[in-house]
Amino acid sequence: MKWENALKDYQLYLKIERGLSKNSIDNYALDVKKLMRFLEDASITISPITITAETVQQFIYTAAKQINPRSQSRLISGLRSFFNYLVFEDYREDNPLELIEAPKIGQKLPDTLSEEEIDLLIQAIDLSKPEGERNRAMLETLYGCGLRVSELINLKLSDLFFEEGFIKVTGKGDKQRFVPIIDLTKKYINIYRTQIRNHMNIQAGFDDTLFLNRRGKQLTRAMIFTIIKQLAVKIDLKKSISPHTFRHSFATHLLKNNADLRSIQLMLGHESITTTEIYVHLDKSHLTKIVEQFHPRK
Template identity: 50%
Template sequence: MSIQPYLKGFNDYLRLERSLAANSIEAYLGDVQKLCQYYESIGRDLLLKEIQLDDLRAFITWLNDLGAQATTQARVISGIKAFFGYLMQEEILDEDPAVLLEAPKLSRKLPDTLNIHEINKMIDCIDASKPEGMRSKVIVEILYGCGLRVSELTSLRISNIFPQTEFIKVLGKGDKERLVPIGSTALKLLEIYINECRVHLNIKKGNEDFVFLNRSGSSLSRISVFKLLKSLAVAANIRKNISPHTLRHSFATHLIEGGADLRAVQEMLGHASITTTEIYTHLDRDYLKTVITQFHPRS
């Protein structure tokens, strides 16, 4: 039983039953194709009913020998498990060889964050008297004030802004929609940008509802946001590797350090699992030292 005839069914399963986005489906299919490449490299036919756990472990060892990082190996294992899970669900296989396949242990690196002083320094470097400057100021305020991913920011639509209730609707990973509160400062700046700056652009057809536009009247690209934040970090003399995700990290970290409920932060970030949100429960070392000094009887 060869693997190729079942890839289309796996594609349909991921798209229809699991409702995954196109790039996620492509990644899963690519993981299965890597397994095919492994079998080609060792000169064996990939026969589904003959695959054993040891074969899959040998495949992961092969990936490791090729230099695949632990995160890449973990993602490939996730794709392989999903594929064999699909085959079991369709009763194509009697046993799942991937059920005991373990992913490598991943270290949980604490993300870089900015403190409020650094964020204010970046905002102070913006000349908001110019239309592009006002747009830049709004971008920073929304990334930090709402914790959006860069793709959620660039795809934000005017029709999804609800000023009366101070919420915006964003389209997250897997095309999942969620409502996110927007603070009064960010909302006021957003309304100024839309009503006083954006209206003067010659907007290209099909881009009328996008909030953030470039000079040509098309929706703003992700790379433009990255470049903006890099330039603001340089202007503010901040020597950290800044990206849109840095502001998202800062949003979550500051909320949790301030005592926000973890479930509420999970909802605002659009995390499918609370485990992903838990990474933000770190506190900086200086704060921990202060707590010990102030409250421990032996300090």
């Protein structure tokens, strides 16, 4: 079996059997491609069926010199998944990463923005330009609904149920959920729709896409990152932020204002509440208030 064939079959498995998003599949494939590149550069001719733990260990050791522990852990996890697939399909009898341990890493808490910082970023948007109304609506949606960047750029007009107070979001693995939308977010989306989007030359196939670029097509993830980075520079924000920072801030602020974890989990689309629990670590004052309010010996 050639590496290219094994990788192609693996990507198909991730899509059909595990229902992963394109971004997730690309990330898993990238881990395998790094190993393939290493073998090619080292002139090692060996198939995914016959590669040994020693060769994989050699690759991990080489990669470790160039990436941080968290990236090492991600690489090992991705390769372990690939070889587990080969074992599952009876191509191999063992996983060469079984005895390779990932480096110990601490829990990485997500960066967040204060309410004041979010206000400053949104106020910094130049509304004199047509894309300004779009950018304001996008950032209000990221923060107001706690969306992932992929969920934002894929949002459809047909996903908006404003009368019911919800939007339909398609998340990881094409799983759909309904997220509440507040009046302020609805207001800015409607301004963008009626004053900007309605006057655009929309390209075929993007009639239902909510947020569009100047050419009438879907925005890219990179464009959202760029917009946010430029706004951060404009207000001289010293934090390193991304679209995901707005999602983290959404969850953290809800928790701080006494929303329960289960509700936040449903709105974020986390499969496990353990993922949502990371936000508890961001604001210890919230835990103190809970004890003071509910403990019988307060």
